Amino acid sequence: MSVAVRLKGITKRFPGVLANDRIDLVVEAGEIHAICGENGAGKSTLMKILYGMQAPDEGSIEVLDQERTFSSPREAIDVGIGMVHQHFMLADNLTVIENVILGAEPSKGALIDFATARSRLRELGEAYGLALDLDDAVGTLEVGERQRIEIIKILYRGARILILDEPTAVLVPQEVEELFRNLRELKTEGHTIIFIDHKLDEVLEIADTITVLRQGRSVARVKPEDVTAQDLAELMVGSELPTPETREATITDRTAVEVKGISVVDEAGVTRLRDVGFSVQCGEIVGVAGVEGNGQGELVEAILGIIPVSEGSIHLHGDDVTGWSVRQRREAGMGYIPEDRHRRGLLLPAPVWENSILGHQTRRRFLSSRVWIDDEASRDHASNVVERFDVRTPGVHTPVHALSGGNQQKLVVGRELAIECNPLIAAHPTRGIDVGSQAAVWEDLRRARAEGLGLLLISADLEELIGLSDTLLVMLRGEIVARLDPARVTPRELGAYMTGAAA
């Protein structure tokens, strides 16, 4: 078999840090090659080097047996390398076809030749089973569909070697299967795929070869049939790992948050939540399972007070807070981990320390008087979060947009946990963070629960839900369709409830 990409002795230094340390990587043509490693193992830097976004200090890059040096992604694209980033780069108010051809428009005189673009895209779509309606506005599409657009975008530019940066981090299980089908299709067409991931089951399922990075070095190159998920995890972290299990009950008789028969109707008049009721006790974790878009987002926003409920009431530590503002609810102790950290959880241009008090800026401990923020106390708090939750940042004054996705997530989770909120409304708290940090977050959630935290946990990771929850609710089309005992349910059964197959 020929070699698609050969990286030899890639070394990349940043001031005072060795990000990549003599990494070797061989990707054969026509294979799906997974690169695993913790956040900070050097995966992204390596891929940025291959894609021409950064130049290596040492080492060589060979693509299809030709030595190359890229000074920009454009040069990498020219030799057939394309990359789908973790955060999609799409314009929401343009249509699918406009997004795909953006920057590479076929032209007819001064006009864009949409007819040619359309027929080429249709060909691509059919060849790889990537079905898309070309005239939909991208803003209206689901995450999985957006990802497909990104893939088509790079195929349209002639990529033969595709780099996907944590493509499954944003997908629900069904979408992951769809993606994997597409990837296999691409493989049979002769494309080479480099796949960054740290969900080990997925890696074992899809990859032909796996390279494991740890602390900037390549530590193993294995075939999936020769290793177990446990082996891989230990290669990545270098030690043994805990699982998300919680066993001994710590439930108390104090109610942290109670939702009584709430319904939510959106601006278009569509009912998004119908008669949802449950309670979360202090010391209890209530998990909410469901395919994304079945009302979980509305449930969270209604509890937080961002959107109004049309019926029913919400109670916080016994008080009826249905008419309270978000701020009043926050001041009464409500914590929030949003499903989309960039949208709801962070001020990207602001420094780490300012972000570390976001949502709690009116708390006494961060204020030096009624009017002024206590900068020093806030910075101390930020340092504490950074240290306790292993947020890798040069300092508390660094703007958050400079942090990697995993570290941003750790900052968001750490902020809520360090402030000791109760209840905590958490949507996908471990999304996008590596196995080591994931285990640490689980441990922190469990400890907080033992100390009396009432946690409402919305997650797409079924093992996380089953492992952590004391009670499991399943949402489908805005309603709670099942209450399950996590000790007695398997991911398969749960999946059946989520899709409505079991009743």
Added chain:
Amino acid sequence: MAAVGLALLVAALVLVVSGADPLVAFGNIWEYGSRLETVIESFNRATPLYLSGIAFAIAMRMNLFQIGVEGQYILAAFFAAYVGAGVGSLFPPLHIAIILLTAMIVGAAWAGLAGWMKVTRNVHEVISTIMLNAIAVSGLVSFLLGRWKIESESLDTRLGDIATTGWFPSLNPIVELATREIKRVELTGFILVAALVGVAYHLIINRSRLGYDLRATGANPWAAEASGVPPKRTIVLAMLLSGAVAGLVGMADLLGDQHFYSLRFPQGLGFAGIAVALLGRNHAVGAAVAAVAFGWLERASGVLEVRGDAPREIVTIMVAVIILFAVIAYALAQRRRRIEAAAAASAQVESAGGAGEADT
């Protein structure tokens, strides 16, 4: 530094094209610009520009593109002049306070109107403030000036004079202590008010709870909302604050120089303030530097016209070119800093141990 060089080069080219000798012209600007009187005039000009810049910056910090400062300050100056003249003679601090308060209330109300339209009717602030500018300047002020004007010997349509108890003192005596006797011009005392507003702006925006909410909304309105910032109230509040400061823009001229409102009252300060805020990056000190630079360039380069080196238009072009280069240079520097911060952070992330402290 390269930007300054390039700007001078282009400015020189403009001068050559217009038939002037750039070296002579620059020499004249420098010679005239370094005179004490010119410097004082520059500060006088910078004072309202700075206030206008701060007014714009307050709204800009939460991503409101408040281009209504123009209408707000003119309307505010008009009413303040009317009230100030109407009350006759009073105890001076009281008289001045009444005038300033009137100006701030009128400015805040006019800006608040745009904020109110935004939160209740979702009217974009650019649209509403443009309209309100037109209504204020060509509509209300012209109409009321016609009704409230007084008869005077001059051809100017004007309101009555504000009694001397409502005049803001000049700083000339203090400056003269340190320098020499000043002829013709007076350094406006209002520069102290502008400085005070600058300090308050810095503290409130960067250190207070309110400022935090404001900046959070500017950086990410969705995250701010989830953090408990009431979005509508914050928008209205930002507009009110911005409008109140806008109301002060015309006060340096009204209280320190003219002492009445007329058709010849300075216009365009609201729009010039946008450039001051942008050049100063919405920063209290940055805007001060920008305002002084603008004021100086404008005053000092005026000599070219007076001495016949170059026509007025060429001077305007030259000043604009210099500002343009400064903006570009600043944007490039900012971009480099941003990239460096990202590189430093990603280096940190990629490092294995990674808990070192390094401020960026």
